[in-house]
Amino acid sequence: MPEVNLQHIDKIYDGGVQAVYDFNLDVADGEFIVLVGPSGCGKSTTLRMVAGLEDITNGKLLIDGKDCTRLPPKDRDIAMVFQNYALYGHMTIYENMAFSLTLRKENKEVIHRKVMAAAEILDLKSQLNKKPKQLSGGQRQRVAMGRAIVRNPKVFLFDEPLSNLDAKLRGSMRREILLLHKKLNATMMYVTHDQTEALTLADRIVCMSMGHVQQIGKPIDLYERPANTFVATFIGLPPMNMFEGEIRGGKFESELFSYPLNAKQKETLKDYEGKGVIMGVRPENIVRGGSVKLTVTNNENLGMNTLVHGKIGGKKIVVCKFAEWCGYKPDDVIDIGFDAEMTHFFELPDGDTPGKAIR
Amino acid sequence: MKQTKNPVIQHDIMRYKKNKLGANLALLGLVFGCVYFVVLYAQVKNGDYYYNWSLAFDVIYNLFFLLFVFLFSEQVKNYDRKLFVLQIIIGALQIARIFWLPLGGITHTYTVGDAEQTVITAGTFIAMTVALACSGALIIASAVIGYIRSKNVERFTKELENGQINLDEELKKEQPAGGEANA
Numbered sequence: 001m002p003e004v005n006l007q008h009i010d011k012i013y014d015g016g017v018q019a020v021y022d023f024n025l026d027v028a029d030g031e032f033i034v035l036v037g038p039s040g041c042g043k044s045t046t047l048r049m050v051a052g053l054e055d056i057t058n059g060k061l062l063i064d065g066k067d068c069t070r071l072p073p074k075d076r077d078i079a080m081v082f083q084n085y086a087l088y089g090h091m092t093i094y095e096n097m098a099f100s101l102t103l104r105k106e107n108k109e110v111i112h113r114k115v116m117a118a119a120e121i122l123d124l125k126s127q128l129n130k131k132p133k134q135l136s137g138g139q140r141q142r143v144a145m146g147r148a149i150v151r152n153p154k155v156f157l158f159d160e161p162l163s164n165l166d167a168k169l170r171g172s173m174r175r176e177i178l179l180l181h182k183k184l185n186a187t188m189m190y191v192t193h194d195q196t197e198a199l200t201l202a203d204r205i206v207c208m209s210m211g212h213v214q215q216i217g218k219p220i221d222l223y224e225r226p227a228n229t230f231v232a233t234f235i236g237l238p239p240m241n242m243f244e245g246e247i248r249g250g251k252f253e254s255e256l257f258s259y260p261l262n263a264k265q266k267e268t269l270k271d272y273e274g275k276g277v278i279m280g281v282r283p284e285n286i287v288r289g290g291s292v293k294l295t296v297t298n299n300e301n302l303g304m305n306t307l308v309h310g311k312i313g314g315k316k317i318v319v320c321k322f323a324e325w326c327g328y329k330p331d332d333v334i335d336i337g338f339d340a341e342m343t344h345f346f347e348l349p350d351g352d353t354p355g356k357a358i359r
Numbered sequence: 360m361k362q363t364k365n366p367v368i369q370h371d372i373m374r375y376k377k378n379k380l381g382a383n384l385a386l387l388g389l390v391f392g393c394v395y396f397v398v399l400y401a402q403v404k405n406g407d408y409y410y411n412w413s414l415a416f417d418v419i420y421n422l423f424f425l426l427f428v429f430l431f432s433e434q435v436k437n438y439d440r441k442l443f444v445l446q447i448i449i450g451a452l453q454i455a456r457i458f459w460l461p462l463g464g465i466t467h468t469y470t471v472g473d474a475e476q477t478v479i480t481a482g483t484f485i486a487m488t489v490a491l492a493c494s495g496a497l498i499i500a501s502a503v504i505g506y507i508r509s510k511n512v513e514r515f516t517k518e519l520e521n522g523q524i525n526l527d528e529e530l531k532k533e534q535p536a537g538g539e540a541n542a
Contacts, residue, residue: 092375094375094376095376108372109364109365109368109369109372112368112371112372112375112530113368113530115375116371116530117530128375129374129375
């Protein structure tokens with residue numbers, strides 16, 4: 001039985017603004033789901049609906065088989081970790097972690113055992129007598145997680161928990177959350193706009209845009225087989241290079257270059273002869289030594305690789321990622337080509353609807 | 360089913376939770392002390408029995424009393440027993456004060472017209488006596504509880520440091536029957 005079922009969930013605010021459209025998701029027991037997307041895409045709203053902090057306009061929410069659509073948050077057996085930690089400043093860390101259990105009038109020994117177990121997991125034992133203001137951002141976030149752990153909920157919800165931390169701390173906290181998930185084997189739903197967090201943490205990613213689910217799948221699926229142009233450009237850093245053109249005579253013809261298709265691509269694109277399509281190539285799938293001329297505008301050496309920004313035909317900005325240390329100067333012209341196995345083709349977008357992948 | 364308490368866990372909890380009982384008893388003692396002097400000062404009239412140097416001394420003593428009892432409550436809260444003896448003395452003095460101004464007021468008489476009457480009524484005397492007795496008893500109780508608990512915490516911490524107690528093992532033990540009864 002799936003731990004969390006979201007069935008045809010809609011969220012329409014009082015003013016008539018719709019934030020989430022027909023959201024469907026089955027989260028399995030012990031699964032780590034990450035909702036990712038740009039600001040305003042409806043990911044936090046969806047999480048808040050699961051938590052019960054937002055009403056569900058249409059649809060059904062089941063947690064462990066129980067209909068929780070109209071259930072108040074306290075009866076859903078979920079725990080939420082917020083971006084701003086939401087700790088009580090006048091309480092010690094111990095009291096903060098024990099607070100929810102104290103409210104439930106649990107036995108003091110039970111509370112103590114749970115708090116100490118959570119503190120052990122999160123390496124907070126030496127901080128228990130301190131106040132939140134005496135802790136670093138990362139430690140505060142661990143306390144917020146500890147407060148969720150002691151409740152032993154059915155589902156953990158994380159709403160951008162690492163957004164307030166600096167990049168280095170974010171990396172270490174990311175690893176801690178992953179370890180925590182392995183230790184607890186709990187069902188977790190995690191909201192972020194950071195694709196690195198999504199790719200590294202998730203068992204499955206839900207990619208959202210403008211209230212719509214764009215793709216649900218394993219991180220590798222979203223990266224290697226994006227469902228549409230939105231997912232293709234949102235997942236991956238730097239984003240995928242997109243070229244608009246059309247299929248003509250076994251070639252992808254754009255106004256900037258002509259790219260001969262291989263047999264497999266010809267077969268896939270046979271129904272698109274004479275039609276407009278988009279070709280997508282990730283920066284790391286651009287190779288040196290092809291037939292396309294790139295005029296370098298910027299060369300960024302990152303140590304283990306080099307990002308080369310340039311223009312094709314003086315118009316289209318392209319980013320290439322080369323594994324070597326490169327020393328190009330602005331206005332250098334280099335020959336590039338595309339790894340045929342790693343090129344993607346999409347239909348043209350239809351208004352706000354991103355172009356679907358052609359497979 | 361009645362909860363079976365694990366003494367190790369109970370002591371460990373004290374390392375992370377303040378001694379609220381001891382602190383609150385001291386503060387309650389302070390409140391009763393305030394009741395006493397409010398009742399006393401309501402009896403003071405210009406030129407009467409209480410209107411002399413003893414009243415000035417009582418006012419000053421009350422200021423120190425308020426300050427010290429507040430300090431006692433804070434130290435007891437943090438399992439500190441440096442001021443234990445002073446706290447016992449102040450508690451005992453509260454009880455001893457019954458025999459000074461309240462007893463003086465009920466035993467001293469003056470003449471109004473043809474009638475002799477005491478400075479304070481029996482009801483006022485009882486109110487003052489009860490307030491002072493409660494104040495003293497609560498402050499002493501707070502001191503004793505604070506002393507016992509601070510000793511317990513100190514001993515427990517030493518035993519932990521010496522490795523005489525395996526706290527991790529105790530924490531991992533199953534909660535005795537009824538442990539989740541009031542969950």
